[in-house]
Amino acid sequence: MRVSSRVRAGGLRLLGLVVLACGVQPVFAQEPKQPPTPPAEKSDFEKLMSASGISAFPDRRPRAMPDLFLPPGNRRTSDPGIVRVYKKGKDGKALDPQPKDFPHKVDPTTYKPAEDEFVRMHEGIDLSSRDAKGEKRPLDFKAGVYGKVVGIGTDNNIGRITVEVDDRGNRVEYLHTSKTFVKVGDEVKPDTMLGVTGDVGAKGRLHLHVQARNKDNKAINPDEVVVYAKKPPAERKMAEFFVPMKPPQGVTPASADHSPTAPVPAPPPTSPPPP
Numbered sequence: 373m374r375v376s377s378r379v380r381a382g383g384l385r386l387l388g389l390v391v392l393a394c395g396v397q398p399v400f401a402q403e404p405k406q407p408p409t410p411p412a413e414k415s416d417f418e419k420l421m422s423a424s425g426i427s428a429f430p431d432r433r434p435r436a437m438p439d440l441f442l443p444p445g446n447r448r449t450s451d452p453g454i455v456r457v458y459k460k461g462k463d464g465k466a467l468d469p470q471p472k473d474f475p476h477k478v479d480p481t482t483y484k485p486a487e488d489e490f491v492r493m494h495e496g497i498d499l500s501s502r503d504a505k506g507e508k509r510p511l512d513f514k515a516g517v518y519g520k521v522v523g524i525g526t527d528n529n530i531g532r533i534t535v536e537v538d539d540r541g542n543r544v545e546y547l548h549t550s551k552t553f554v555k556v557g558d559e560v561k562p563d564t565m566l567g568v569t570g571d572v573g574a575k576g577r578l579h580l581h582v583q584a585r586n587k588d589n590k591a592i593n594p595d596e597v598v599v600y601a602k603k604p605p606a607e608r609k610m611a612e613f614f615v616p617m618k619p620p621q622g623v624t625p626a627s628a629d630h631s632p633t634a635p636v637p638a639p640p641p642t643s644p645p646p647p
């Protein structure tokens with residue numbers, strides 16, 4: 373076994389050398405290509421998010437691309453696993469609004485925040501909601517997956533559409549939605565228009581948040597779930613079970629909504645709070 377793995381490694385190295393000698397990048401060394409990002413000016417919200425994000429899982433694969441849900445030109449503004457830093461005021465609560473580009477004192481290795489900070493792990497994919505001209509506005513969005521609508525509502529004052537993607541109770545949830553085109557019980561396909569993006573529960577910050585939950589309401593990686601569930605059930609070959617996302621030690625999983633100042637209501641059993 374040792375010999376064969378050494379032989380294989382040697383073979384790969386040789387292939388790499390051959391490919392490099394030919395002046396071509398070896399295919400296995402390339403990063404997956406991202407769709408080109410529009411040159412639109414970043415919003416304050418986006419600046420804050422990119423400024424405050426420390427990825428707890430920088431090398432996760434695969435990724436669900438924005439085109440699955442939204443018209444071309446939209447992009448991911450936050451990933452699952454990002455640890456966000458919030459600034460606390462003297463009263464111990466997060467400042468609202470949060471200052472822009474404040475220096476973070478949190479230890480990026482241990483995620484231990486300074487006294488005037490706290491950290492939370494984001495559990496969803498955030499997507500911009502921009503039209504073809506790059507203007508922010510509510511947009512119709514697609515399911516991106518095969519499944520069945522099992523919930524529509526505004527629990528915790530957050531617009532939410534829930535799609536169960538398999539018979540094991542794994543679900544994809546679409547948050548901050550302002551309008552719904554489907555009803556509970558509808559079967560959906562990746563191209564089914566589910567609703568309209570909004571800022572319901574996101575304090576005026578229009579975007580689409582896509583998260584995933586298992587049957588026990590535990591957050592699971594939405595990238596893995598979406599890539600699995602965008603295929604018809606008969607063609608799915610990925611892992612049967614998704615492991616709940618585990619925040620780094622000392623980091624609280626995100627709860628409530630994007631606004632850390634909002635009171636966090638106790639989650640009803642069928643509807644967990646979003647990050």
Ligand SMILES: [Zn+2]
Pocket residue numbers: 450494496497498581582630647
């Ligand atoms: Zn989000």
